[in-house]
Amino acid sequence: MWIQFTKEMLELFRDKKNLLLTILMPIVLMPLMMIGSILLIENVAKTEIDKVKYYILVNEIPTQMQLALDDNSSLAVKDFDPDFKQLIKDGDISFALAFNDNEYEVFYNGSDFINNNQAMISDIIDEQNIEFRISELLKLGLSETEQTSLLTHIKFKQTDLASIEQISTKAIGGLLPFLAIILMAVSAIATSSDICAGEKERQTMETLMLSPNSILNTLMGKWFAVTVFSLISGFLMLLSFSVGITVFKSMIDIAEVQKIFSIMNMPNILMTMLILIPASGIISSLLIATSTIASSFKEAQSYGSIALMLIMLPQGVVMTGIIEISNQSIFYPLINLSLWLQSFFNQSAQFSLLIPIILVNLVLISSLLTIAYSLYKSERIIFKQ
Amino acid sequence: MLEINHLSKSFKLNRKQKKQQGVNEVFAVKNINLKLGTNQIVAMIGSNGAGKSTILRLLTGLLIPTVGTIKINGVNILEDLNATRAQIGFVSDNTQLYHRLTVRENLTFFAKLYKMQDSDIKQRIKELSQSMQFDDFLDKKINDCSTGMQQKTNIARALIHSPTLLILDEPTSGLDIKAAQTALKIIKAQKNENSLVLFSTHHLHEVETLADHIVAIEQGQCVFSGTPNEFTAFFKADSLYQAALNCVNNSTVN
């Protein structure tokens, strides 16, 4: 197996296309993508922070609310305009506030994500409510400590839900394995079609099958080479991602951005690397199987893109955060790895789950390799005319 | 040394071929019986599609016979395929080398698959490259070698483990006159008491210069096996060329 492995590695390294896809792409693509996304974040953050938001009061509101709004330095009131709805749509003002029958009504433009103030206003209103309740409770004769202990609990939960760390953990926790897996799959498509279908196309398969070397050795050597190559790709991407983040972290001093980047710490990066190992094993065994069926390099690449879809679609679902690691989802191979990684980023990882997760993935790897093995044994597949 | 009994091979056809030909399978090789001894060079001749390549691939164990047995030194080749493969060297159009690797890397890789020791490999590569005159090319990539040089390396690859049965399927096809001559010389030099060389060809002058024995295949069947003199006599001709023509015509009439 090692003889085969070293030969495959040597051959793969001699091909510029493989090197380009496996090594250059993750190194170059990642910082580029990061520069782009950071410029975007910076812009968004800046506008959000710097811009003073104008609002209109549709009618008279309680004094306390009025005072709270005045207190907020990023808000400025404008004179009442009956056309305020149009003004909001045009973006001239951010929102309008009305108060009727003990109920606040906020008019705003939901599609304007950058100037979305809903959360801020509801915070202010909530605060008003709390103060209102305190004064009501005071009337009931409760002590002040009793009231605050009652109410801080509610307040604490609210801010936690809106925590930017959690949101960005979800985003990056989903994005990181997603990107790594795309890159690993792209590398595996290139290398597996090269050393499986390419071996047939360049007519070296027969030379190989002539030697007294077991098919198992040949297959494992090839699988190992594709796995190692895709891992190199994944690791390089992580590396360039974290180097990029360290650089940009020092360049941008917006607290929100800093917080997002703090997710990319050493333990998280190392754990991602560990999780990528079984992931690359699956990806490469799938692609070894598809490129063994193919009789030419071209055919292998088109089967490879179907395989890529199969890999990417569930990963996309993971990224959206719809599913979480659970007793059911640990049985979905490959996805369970990124789901578990997400839980690790959230600091809610259960290490005992890793055993069934790894087992599920091993079962898939061995079944895919068994398929490839039976293909290798078939005269029709190997000596297609 | 080589004993072939009732050898037949059929290929299952794919759907399109099935429709065209109206059958499920075709027999490329039909009931071949042959006995060949060592210390000779055997030429296999026959029309295109006669089944020569299929027979040669069956001998190497690359294809498994549908019916019949092949024995080398009395042992069925399928009994221990790896042991069989260690005894056989095979060169054909479909046994190319790795183009991105050098001549030396190619030879070393295949030698390792034959489980040779590192020191033996070095020794053997030196031996072969000197006797076959490609020591200047050892560290060139196959990509950068001429077709003739590639074929030389390919033959060296087949000889690396000192096989007792050397099989070559049209070893000079695609080579220029000079390269073909070199290849033939190399093949001639492989003849010895312990080994058998079997090659297929469409060039009768190669048969004339090399062959001690001729096997003629037509439509999957063996129509002749004997010395060149017996061949011309059998087909009532005064030259090898005429005999070969008669052979083809006879079998198509039948």
Ligand SMILES: Nc1ncnc2c1ncn2[C@@H]1O[C@H](COP(=O)(O)OP(=O)(O)OP(=O)(O)O)[C@@H](O)[C@H]1O
């Ligand atoms: N894998 C295969 N599947 C289906 N048919 C095949 C296969 N291999 C060979 N054949 C058929 O078997 C017959 C014999 O082919 P073979 O290649 O052995 O002929 P050959 O004598 O080597 O011809 P040539 O002189 O052209 O090399 C041909 O009709 C060919 O189409």
Ligand SMILES: [Mg+2]
């Ligand atoms: Mg042929």
